Amino acid sequence: MNILVCVKAVPETAEAELEISRSGDAVETDDLVFGINEWDAYAVEEAVRLKEARGGTITALSLGGDEAEDVLRRALAMGCDEAIRLEDDELAGSDPATVARALARAIEVRGLEPDLILTGVQSADTGYGQIGVLLAQRLDLPHATLAVGLELEPDAGRIVVQRELEAGTLERVELPLPGLVTVQSGINRPRYVSIMGIRKVRSKTIEQLGVDDLELGKVGPAAAVWSLRTLSLPPAGARAEMLEGSLAQVCARAAEIVREKGGRR
Amino acid sequence: MACCTAADHVTSSAVESTRPLFWGIAGVWVFYAVAALAIVVFVQGVAARVLAWRRAGRGRLPALDASRLWSMARNGLLGLRIFRGDAGAGLMHLLIAWGFLGLFAGTALLSIHEWIVPFLVGDVYLIYSATMEVFGLLLLAGLLWAGVRRYVVRTGRLSRTPGDLVPLLWLGLVGVTGFLLEGARLGAGGAVRLGDWSFVGEALTAIRLPRDQRLVVYQGLWWTHALLSLGLVAWIPRSKLLHTLVAPLNLMVESSPEPSPMGRGQGEGTEPEPTLRARDLLAIDACTRCGRCVDACPSRAAGEPLSPREVVQALRTGPVAAATQTGPGRDLWYCTACLACREVCPVEVTPLELVARLRGAVIEEGSAVPPKLGETLERLHKYQNPWVSKKGQKAAWARDLELEAPELEPAWLYFVGCTTSLDTRAQAIARSIATVLARCGVAFGTLGKKEPCCGDIGRRVGERGLFEDQREATAALLDERGARRVVTSSPHCFDTIARAYGPGREVLHYSQLLARLIDEGKLELARASEGPTKATYHDPCFLGRHNGVYDEPRRVLAAVPGIELVEMEAHGASSVCCGGGGGRMWQTELPDKGDLAGRRIGQAVATGARLLVTACPLCLVMLEDARKTAGLEDRIEVVDLCELVARHLAAAPEGAGE
Numbered sequence: 058m059n060i061l062v063c064v065k066a067v068p069e070t071a072e073a074e075l076e077i078s079r080s081g082d083a084v085e086t087d088d089l090v091f092g093i094n095e096w097d098a099y100a101v102e103e104a105v106r107l108k109e110a111r112g113g114t115i116t117a118l119s120l121g122g123d124e125a126e127d128v129l130r131r132a133l134a135m136g137c138d139e140a141i142r143l144e145d146d147e148l149a150g151s152d153p154a155t156v157a158r159a160l161a162r163a164i165e166v167r168g169l170e171p172d173l174i175l176t177g178v179q180s181a182d183t184g185y186g187q188i189g190v191l192l193a194q195r196l197d198l199p200h201a202t203l204a205v206g207l208e209l210e211p212d213a214g215r216i217v218v219q220r221e222l223e224a225g226t227l228e229r230v231e232l233p234l235p236g237l238v239t240v241q242s243g244i245n246r247p248r249y250v251s252i253m254g255i256r257k258v259r260s261k262t263i264e265q266l267g268v269d270d271l272e273l274g275k276v277g278p279a280a281a282v283w284s285l286r287t288l289s290l291p292p293a294g295a296r297a298e299m300l301e302g303s304l305a306q307v308c309a310r311a312a313e314i315v316r317e318k319g320g321r322r
Numbered sequence: 323m324a325c326c327t328a329a330d331h332v333t334s335s336a337v338e339s340t341r342p343l344f345w346g347i348a349g350v351w352v353f354y355a356v357a358a359l360a361i362v363v364f365v366q367g368v369a370a371r372v373l374a375w376r377r378a379g380r381g382r383l384p385a386l387d388a389s390r391l392w393s394m395a396r397n398g399l400l401g402l403r404i405f406r407g408d409a410g411a412g413l414m415h416l417l418i419a420w421g422f423l424g425l426f427a428g429t430a431l432l433s434i435h436e437w438i439v440p441f442l443v444g445d446v447y448l449i450y451s452a453t454m455e456v457f458g459l460l461l462l463a464g465l466l467w468a469g470v471r472r473y474v475v476r477t478g479r480l481s482r483t484p485g486d487l488v489p490l491l492w493l494g495l496v497g498v499t500g501f502l503l504e505g506a507r508l509g510a511g512g513a514v515r516l517g518d519w520s521f522v523g524e525a526l527t528a529i530r531l532p533r534d535q536r537l538v539v540y541q542g543l544w545w546t547h548a549l550l551s552l553g554l555v556a557w558i559p560r561s562k563l564l565h566t567l568v569a570p571l572n573l574m575v576e577s578s579p580e581p582s583p584m585g586r587g588q589g590e591g592t593e594p595e596p597t598l599r600a601r602d603l604l605a606i607d608a609c610t611r612c613g614r615c616v617d618a619c620p621s622r623a624a625g626e627p628l629s630p631r632e633v634v635q636a637l638r639t640g641p642v643a644a645a646t647q648t649g650p651g652r653d654l655w656y657c658t659a660c661l662a663c664r665e666v667c668p669v670e671v672t673p674l675e676l677v678a679r680l681r682g683a684v685i686e687e688g689s690a691v692p693p694k695l696g697e698t699l700e701r702l703h704k705y706q707n708p709w710v711s712k713k714g715q716k717a718a719w720a721r722d723l724e725l726e727a728p729e730l731e732p733a734w735l736y737f738v739g740c741t742t743s744l745d746t747r748a749q750a751i752a753r754s755i756a757t758v759l760a761r762c763g764v765a766f767g768t769l770g771k772k773e774p775c776c777g778d779i780g781r782r783v784g785e786r787g788l789f790e791d792q793r794e795a796t797a798a799l800l801d802e803r804g805a806r807r808v809v810t811s812s813p814h815c816f817d818t819i820a821r822a823y824g825p826g827r828e829v830l831h832y833s834q835l836l837a838r839l840i841d842e843g844k845l846e847l848a849r850a851s852e853g854p855t856k857a858t859y860h861d862p863c864f865l866g867r868h869n870g871v872y873d874e875p876r877r878v879l880a881a882v883p884g885i886e887l888v889e890m891e892a893h894g895a896s897s898v899c900c901g902g903g904g905g906r907m908w909q910t911e912l913p914d915k916g917d918l919a920g921r922r923i924g925q926a927v928a929t930g931a932r933l934l935v936t937a938c939p940l941c942l943v944m945l946e947d948a949r950k951t952a953g954l955e956d957r958i959e960v961v962d963l964c965e966l967v968a969r970h971l972a973a974a975p976e977g978a979g980e
Binding site: 069072073088092249250251252253 | 685686687688689691693695696699700703704705710711712713714785786787788790791
């Protein structure tokens with residue numbers, strides 16, 4: 058069973074103070090720390106668990122610069138066997154369709170024939186949630202999104218996917234392999250990767266492919282169906298009200314507000 | 323060795339008292355064959371342990387240190403550490419150990435007498451005989467006492483497994499059959515009656531046997547006693563009695579606790595799977611399951627499942643990776659690395675070293691790392707602190723503090739530390755230290771925004787690679803700044819930089835520097851307005867037990883006018899952990915967490931003190947939280963030692979120290 062898993066390096070923004078670049082169409086990332094996209098960490102963990110149960114090899118694929126290199130290193134430390142990085146200088150400013158085209162070409166050029174492709178549902182930075190589906194289209198593979206559970210049929214010819222729908226409902230779908238699944242967060246608990254674990258895979262080579270290797274033709278903004286105009290930070294809300302007084306007074310007032318807004322009666 | 327014990331005395335002639343070994347015994351060759359077998363089994367058992375230690379390879383046993391011989395003599399031969407907190411246990415052990423040793427020495431003398439120089443004759447033999455009677459009685463008395471403690475009084479910390487029972491019974495049977503044999507021999511006419519020189523044997527002749535059975539009973543007892551004794555010899559290396567051989571050795575090589583898998587200057591680059599080192603195996607073999615560590619463990623006292631003893635025992639039987647799958651292996655995240663377990667261990671085993679080894683195995687394997695801990699470690703790696711996922715916050719504590727720019731060459735590098743830099747409560751420590759040092763005219767600098775984590779957390783939770791990276795980065799930065807003298811807010815940074823970074827720097831905890839400044843007359847303190855105040859001092863584990871700094875903080879406290887120190891019952895080396903060490907501060911998700919800090923602040927309140935003074939940011943945060951949770955705001959104030967000092971600075975200008 059050969060698995061391909063797509064990973065992306067994203068800036069960590071949970072506690073950071075974000076700044077928009079002067080051009081207005083990007084977030085300043087100089088002071089931000091990059092890490093593996095949360096959903097992709099679940100996808101890698103799922104791939105490694107499938108491998109541990111059924112054998113096979115895992116190839117991790119990423120598009121990006123040095124940060125992507127670190128993320129691939131981490132995927133290797135988690136248990137992936139090979140890693141491929143697509144250099145992103147010329148691909149910068151590409152829309153999801155072009156990125157998916159590049160990933161699909163990389164799979165073809167490298168002659169990979171994965172039985173299963175896993176991606177995260179979405180990325181934490183742009184949140185388009187399109188790569189998995191577009192990649193499946195490109196490769197003409199069946200796909201299932203929002204997976205919160207994967208079960209491989211004994212003969213590995215099919216995979217049963219639990220999909221997360223609204224309001225806690227689950228949908229079970231069966232997918233013939235080869236196929237593609239986008240993985241939702243919470244499907245597993247990604248293992249901790251120690252610094253020593255990263256050091257151990259330091260000597261593994263990460264294969265690099267450029268736009269020329271992929272014969273992609275037009276890429277970047279020129280090939281984009283749509284383009285990003287501006288980013289803006291949400292305006293600070295003006296309706297914050299600081300409650301003052303004793304604990305009891307604060308609580309009473311808070312309860313009152315909840316009632317006023319139509320909360321619990 | 324113990325093949326002939328106390329009462330086994332025979333004389334050959336009516337004229338002179340001495341000892342023929344095999345009176346009335348046929349088939350002596352059988353005895354020698356069994357003895358040879360017993361010795362082979364014994365040697366094989368010991369060799370198996372020694373080979374296991376040697377196989378552990380990496381990190382050979384520390385060289386035997388002559389200065390440790392004294393410790394071995396006191397704590398090994400006299401067992402002085404066993405008396406601590408339980409004099410009864412100490413005496414009981416002394417009786418058994420010296421009863422056994424005396425009989426062992428007697429047997430050795432007898433062997434010399436038999437095979438080399440016959441000297442146990444006449445008066446010498448009489449004295450020998452009486453002495454052996456005494457040792458035999460000591461042994462039996464000790465064993466009886468031990469049995470009563472374990473099975474009648476049922477002292478809480480003692481386990482009652484077959485492995486605990488069999489050695490007691492076996493030793494007891496050897497002693498009892500020895501005395502019975504002596505009596506039977508005297509009764510059967512196999513020895514000159516020595517009267518009071520063999521008082522136990524004489525007394526036992528009161529048991530009357532029919533004349534025709536006397537010899538048979540004697541012979542039966544002879545063989546029983548011989549086989550039991552030889553069997554015991556063979557069994558020692560495979561039982562808890564192994565401690566008789568290994569504990570003295572452990573006491574000899576244990577010169578200072580290094581409770582981490584990453585000692586000074588060790589292990590650059592990648593390492594194979596975490597394994598036990600020779601040093602660990604020695605400690606495991608020295609453990610007698612006495613359970614003092616369980617009683618001393620603050621986690622256990624707070625109702626948590628961790629048992630230091632079970633951690634040691636889990637590693638006795640299996641490899642590290644297997645031990646992480648067992649109960650004790652899962653409980654290891656409760657450990658606060660407080661070192662109380664080692665403090666009370668009679669043979670100086672350090673369970674927390676083994677906890678660190680197990681933690682290392684879990685971290686490297688990855689899948690069983692508690693999620694919150696994993697997040698903390700990632701944050702440490704990416705942001706160089708365990709608190710915020712944001713860069714460049716380390717100097718925020720100094721923002722509103724008016725400090726003169728440091729001189730060209732500051733005498734001291736003040737290493738602020740993560741918690742002191744970032745926790746809103748603990749930041750007061752940094753401000754007070756900066757204020758006090760400035761007032762004393764001490765030129766100091768900091769690493770400012772660039773200050774990395776010293777590596778303490780990685781070191782304690784077993785994230786070896788992270789620790790090594792941080793040690794390297796911090797040491798390089800300190801060297802780049804030419805910092806030969808470092809003073810820290812936190813006992814944790816102090817311990818790590820002083821003990822795991824290698825030589826070349828003078829490292830002090832701030833309490834030590836303050837004590838020095840007081841001695842030099844550079845720090846003058848004035849009486850604050852509120853009048854005399856009772857204060858109690860909580861010894862931080864990494865200042866006290868880990869580094870023996872008990873005195874300096876108290877000297878600083880004594881120099882604060884109007885402060886009257888009242889000690890808690892558990893203070894100094896027996897201080898009880900606040901629950902913040904060993905990475906516990908960031909283990910908020912542990913199931914069934916006990917209230918360690920709540921218990922400690924209760925002890926402080928019990929002294930009637932109005933102030934609970936400590937000298938560690940983690941203790942400060944933990945105890946402050948516990949104070950609020952327990953609703954003790956009106957009863958006691960939690961304050962850092964330097965905060966208190968800053969309040970009492972002579973002629974302090976407005977706003978200083980806060």
